[in-house]
Amino acid sequence: MLQPRPTLGAPSPYTFPKPRRLRVGGGTVVAIDVPRQPYASIRLVQPAGGVNEPLEHMGVAALTNEALEDGVRGNSSLAPALERHGADWISRVTWDSFVTGVDAPANRINDAVSLFAEAVRAPALRPDDVVRRRDQLVERFWLEASVASTLAARAIGGQLFTGRYATPLSGGPARLQELTPEAVADFHAGSIAAVAGTLVVVGDLSDVDLEELGKTVFGDADPTPSPSTSAPGSAPGELPRIVVLDRPGSVQSALILAHRAPARSEIDLPRADGMSDVLGGMFTSRLNMELRERLGYTYGVGCRFDLRRDSGVFLLSTQVEAPTTAHSVTATLGEIERLQADGVTESELAAVRESNTVGLPVSYSTARSLAGALVEAVIHDLPEDHVDRLRAGFERITSEDLHEAAREYLHPRDSVVIVAGDAKEVAGPLEETGFGPVTVHDPETLWT
Amino acid sequence: MATNGAVGQIGQFTLDNGLRLVTAPAATGQVAAVNLWYGVGSRHEVPGRTGFAHLFEHLMFQGSGNVSKGAHFDAVERLGGDINASTSTDRTNYYETVPEHALDLALWLEADRLATLREGMTQEVLDNQRDVVKNERRQRYDNVPYGTAFERILRLGYPEGHPYHHSTIGSMADLDAADLDYVLSFHERHYGPDNLVLTVVSDLDPGDVHERVKRYFGGIPAREVAAEAPDAALEGPIGGPFRETVTEPVPAPAVFLGYRVAPYGDREFDVMSLTSAILGQGQGSRLYRRLVVERGLANDDGGASADLLPFRYTPSLMLVSMIAREGVSGDELEAAILEEVAALADGVTEEELERARAVLERDHLQSVSTPGGLADSLGSHTQLFDDPGLVYTWPQRWAEISTDDIVAAAKRILTAENRLAVRFEPESQSETAEA
Numbered sequence: 001m002l003q004p005r006p007t008l009g010a011p012s013p014y015t016f017p018k019p020r021r022l023r024v025g026g027g028t029v030v031a032i033d034v035p036r037q038p039y040a041s042i043r044l045v046q047p048a049g050g051v052n053e054p055l056e057h058m059g060v061a062a063l064t065n066e067a068l069e070d071g072v073r074g075n076s077s078l079a080p081a082l083e084r085h086g087a088d089w090i091s092r093v094t095w096d097s098f099v100t101g102v103d104a105p106a107n108r109i110n111d112a113v114s115l116f117a118e119a120v121r122a123p124a125l126r127p128d129d130v131v132r133r134r135d136q137l138v139e140r141f142w143l144e145a146s147v148a149s150t151l152a153a154r155a156i157g158g159q160l161f162t163g164r165y166a167t168p169l170s171g172g173p174a175r176l177q178e179l180t181p182e183a184v185a186d187f188h189a190g191s192i193a194a195v196a197g198t199l200v201v202v203g204d205l206s207d208v209d210l211e212e213l214g215k216t217v218f219g220d221a222d223p224t225p226s227p228s229t230s231a232p233g234s235a236p237g238e239l240p241r242i243v244v245l246d247r248p249g250s251v252q253s254a255l256i257l258a259h260r261a262p263a264r265s266e267i268d269l270p271r272a273d274g275m276s277d278v279l280g281g282m283f284t285s286r287l288n289m290e291l292r293e294r295l296g297y298t299y300g301v302g303c304r305f306d307l308r309r310d311s312g313v314f315l316l317s318t319q320v321e322a323p324t325t326a327h328s329v330t331a332t333l334g335e336i337e338r339l340q341a342d343g344v345t346e347s348e349l350a351a352v353r354e355s356n357t358v359g360l361p362v363s364y365s366t367a368r369s370l371a372g373a374l375v376e377a378v379i380h381d382l383p384e385d386h387v388d389r390l391r392a393g394f395e396r397i398t399s400e401d402l403h404e405a406a407r408e409y410l411h412p413r414d415s416v417v418i419v420a421g422d423a424k425e426v427a428g429p430l431e432e433t434g435f436g437p438v439t440v441h442d443p444e445t446l447w448t
Numbered sequence: 449m450a451t452n453g454a455v456g457q458i459g460q461f462t463l464d465n466g467l468r469l470v471t472a473p474a475a476t477g478q479v480a481a482v483n484l485w486y487g488v489g490s491r492h493e494v495p496g497r498t499g500f501a502h503l504f505e506h507l508m509f510q511g512s513g514n515v516s517k518g519a520h521f522d523a524v525e526r527l528g529g530d531i532n533a534s535t536s537t538d539r540t541n542y543y544e545t546v547p548e549h550a551l552d553l554a555l556w557l558e559a560d561r562l563a564t565l566r567e568g569m570t571q572e573v574l575d576n577q578r579d580v581v582k583n584e585r586r587q588r589y590d591n592v593p594y595g596t597a598f599e600r601i602l603r604l605g606y607p608e609g610h611p612y613h614h615s616t617i618g619s620m621a622d623l624d625a626a627d628l629d630y631v632l633s634f635h636e637r638h639y640g641p642d643n644l645v646l647t648v649v650s651d652l653d654p655g656d657v658h659e660r661v662k663r664y665f666g667g668i669p670a671r672e673v674a675a676e677a678p679d680a681a682l683e684g685p686i687g688g689p690f691r692e693t694v695t696e697p698v699p700a701p702a703v704f705l706g707y708r709v710a711p712y713g714d715r716e717f718d719v720m721s722l723t724s725a726i727l728g729q730g731q732g733s734r735l736y737r738r739l740v741v742e743r744g745l746a747n748d749d750g751g752a753s754a755d756l757l758p759f760r761y762t763p764s765l766m767l768v769s770m771i772a773r774e775g776v777s778g779d780e781l782e783a784a785i786l787e788e789v790a791a792l793a794d795g796v797t798e799e800e801l802e803r804a805r806a807v808l809e810r811d812h813l814q815s816v817s818t819p820g821g822l823a824d825s826l827g828s829h830t831q832l833f834d835d836p837g838l839v840y841t842w843p844q845r846w847a848e849i850s851t852d853d854i855v856a857a858a859k860r861i862l863t864a865e866n867r868l869a870v871r872f873e874p875e876s877q878s879e880t881a882e883a
Contacts, residue, residue, distance in 0.1 A: 002513075002514070002559060002560060002563050002564065002664075002667065002668070003556060003559075003663055003664055003667075005514065005553070005556055005560075006552040006553055006556050008549065008550055008552075008553055009549050010549065011547050011549045011550075012478055012547075012548070012549060014478060014547075034475065034476060035475075036473075036475040037475045037476070037817065038475070038813055038816075038817050039813060039814055039817040069731065075741060076736070076737070076740075076741045078731075079730055079731035079732060079751065080731060080732030080803060083731075083732050083803055083806050083807050083810070084802065084806050085806070086806050086809055086810040086813065087810070088810060088814070103814065105810075105813060132741070133748075136740075136747065136748040136773075139700075139747060139773060139774055140747065140748065143593075143699050143700065143747060143771065146593045146698070146699040147592055147593065148592075248697075249697065250591055251586050251590050251591050252583070252586045252587060252590075252591040282525050283521045283522075283525055283531075284518060284521055284522045284525055289518065292580055292583075293517070293518060293576060293580075294576070296575070296576045296577075296578075296579025296580055296583070297579075297583065298580075298583050299580060299583040299584040299586075299587045319583070319586075319587050319591070320583070321582075321583055321586065350526070351522070351525065351526045354526045354528070355525055355526050355527065355528040356528065357528070358527055358528055358547050358549075358550075359527055359528005359529060359547060360528065361476070361477070361478035361479045361547050361548070362479050362527075362528050362529055362530060362545050362547060363528060364476070365474070365476045365545065365818065365819050366476075366817065366818045366819075367817070
């Protein structure tokens with residue numbers, strides 16, 4: 001009745017589309033044409049992320065980013081203007097970048113970009129609007145932190161770093177509350193309005209004049225300065241340790257194991273990501289198979305590297321039924337230990353190699369994902385064929401490489417385990433794991 | 449968007465066993481998006497068996513006659529493919545996007561679990577996935593603020609015993625009660641090629657795709673007996689106003705309002721889609737402008753405070769929800785929302801209507817702009833309306849609706865009699881201390 005399982009033929013060779021690149025005024029346009037793609041993704045990348053903020057104005061990038069949505073007429077006027085063109089405002093701040101843009105129907109790119117350019121270069125930034133956005137951001141900080149996984153994630157920086165990274169990207173509620181409309185206006189004038197940046201355009205470009213688009217967005221803004229980096233300091237305190245963020249009555253614990261990692265430019269990505277895939281990056285990873293598919297403790301578990309220009313973080317996160325919290329920690333440590341001791345299997349090696357090579361047409365099957373790869377290249381000064389270089393790196397990878405990466409990049413003894421859960425239930429068993437000292441904190445005292 | 453040309457490129461085939469196949473071209477090369485819509489969802493569940501369609505979705509990844517536990521996921525992940533599944537009231541959806549050369553393998557994996565799932569099912573697998581789903585429930589419902597709002601809304605919106613009275617996640621007690629025999633019979637009753645729409649979006653020739661699908665699925669017999677869904681007929685308004693207030697450790701008061709509207713696919717549903725966009729979708733919407741920007745009563749959700757739950761086989765629900773700002777009570781926020789809802793009956797402008805159309809069209813176009821999204825929409829429109837071409841023509845339905853239509857619908861539908869309200873209130877400090 002059923003056919004035999006088909007044998008896979010050879011995949012077609014994949015090459016990341018070569019972007020068109022042109023200098024326009026003080027900026028650069030990088031574009032990929034995707035004929036028939038009905039939606040286009042347009043992004044402006046500027047080096048004005050959280051790490052570039054003055055310490056006394058932590059959160060100003062996030063607030064400025066938010067305030068741009070008030071548009072050139074103020075009063076939240078940008079989104080409605082874009083909505084009429086079927087376009088969507090896209091914006092985010094990372095530690096290293098300030099990214100704005102639109103997703104728009106291919107036949108409305110020019111209209112949408114005009115509105116977008118105006119909003120980025122000449123927003124009203126009315127004091128009333130900025131104060132409203134600021135107060136909303138502060139309240140939203142606590143709304144979001146009422147979710148256990150968000151609470152735990154926001155505590156990572158303070159456990160691993162001193163300086164800017166010790167406070168969440170948005171600045172934390174206390175610092176955010178101190179920001180003034182003048183601080184936002186200064187940040188915008190100096191780091192956004194005056195800086196040309198790089199414009200990424202992906203979509204059906206048959207009716208698009210890229211040079212004109214560049215002129216519209218860059219105007220007479222100055223060329224983008226090269227960002228400087230220096231490694232951040234480490235947070236004080238004994239390592240490893242366990243930090244419980246008390247959330248009375250939690251039926252689940254949000255659990256994160258985190259430690260410092262090299263910067264983006266200092267890490268060998270195929271080895272590091274490949275190893276991370278085996279440990280927790282894939283559905284079929286060791287941790288997911290153990291914590292979810294064998295023990296039934298969780299709905300899912302994952303791990304990844306969060307890599308910045310000057311440093312990085314390795315983090316492993318899951319949410320487990322409260323009574324299984326301590327055993328989830330020891331089971332996780334056990335999997336790390338096994339990976340470091342024994343390395344990977346041939347089957348795991350093949351999965352890593354194949355998924356990161358033959359899967360590229362799937363990864364880059366949308367305008368958004370293609371634009372995402374270009375944005376990453378801009379932020380980290382990567383060559384335009386960086387996707388192909390990564391693919392080549394994964395094609396060459398060996399099981400020894402992954403084994404070595406597990407020993408080089410995983411440091412459980414230098415980790416902090418953060419648990420957002422019911423301290424009354426989980427602190428005692430966590431002590432008993434012997435992993436390290438356990439301290440309990442009231443989440444409301446973390447960012448005052 | 450060139451709708452006529454696009455509709456013309458849709459391929460439709462029906463196999464002898466009843467399987468409906470839909471094909472369409474992808475915008476980028478070298479990929480194949482495979483999407484399966486089985487016509488079974490939580491509406492097929494009966495009291496005491498809630499959560500079963502969704503639990504079953506998990507079991508479909510746990511091994512079958514020729515594929516061991518987890519190996520389906522493993523095979524697709526190795527290809528760098530996207531893979532997942534979801535369950536709603538009206539269907540269960542399985543999907544994967546793979547590199548084009550792996551289409552045959554994806555089809556075979558899907559055919560295998562359709563034909564032989566019962567051969568691979570064990571008590572151990574059932575026990576494990578029951579635990580996983582219970583953790584999913586904790587993660588999405590029980591351990592997050594306002595997490596139980598949705599199931600409370602359904603309980604108020606649909607009477608006891610009605611197939612839409614419960615949420616797809618089900619209750620912990622019912623999940624505990626699930627037994628292996630029921631798993632096997634559920635597969636037999638609901639999982640047949642005659643209950644399946646299979647969609648493939650790729651650059652391959654439609655005839656070629658048809659041949660491949662015939663090869664892998666053609667030998668699987670249709671169900672001997674097609675399962676019938678419980679009666680979901682429902683007339684008239686909710687019969688409210690109904691209200692439930694929940695005091696929990698939430699960070700701020702929250703208001704959730706629901707109104708019963710026509711089933712998904714009816715013209716009245718389209719009218720209410722536009723109404724909800726005018727009211728609460730986007731930063732140009734009334735609720736955002738009035739309650740977030742001007743009056744500062746509600747938390748900034750970016751303009752996502754109103755939407756429709758699209759139920760095909762029973763009246764749908766229009767939902768309105770907002771979270772209060774600091775110092776604003778739930779009563780004050782609810783009254784302010786109700787004011788804006790009531791104002792719809794006083795009139796809407798052409799400009800508001802145009803903005804609403806643009807917002808809905810944008811969302812629609814974005815959802816079909818990826819291979820996986822297009823495959824999902826084609827499957828949906830075929831399973832629910834037997835017309836995949838609707839994917840490209842759906843926005844035209846909004847073009848014919850006028851401001852008068854919206855005002856008339858608002859007067860008729862957005863009434864106290866047709867309203868449910870779920871309110872969340874934070875525990876006071878003293879209550880917390882006593883607990």
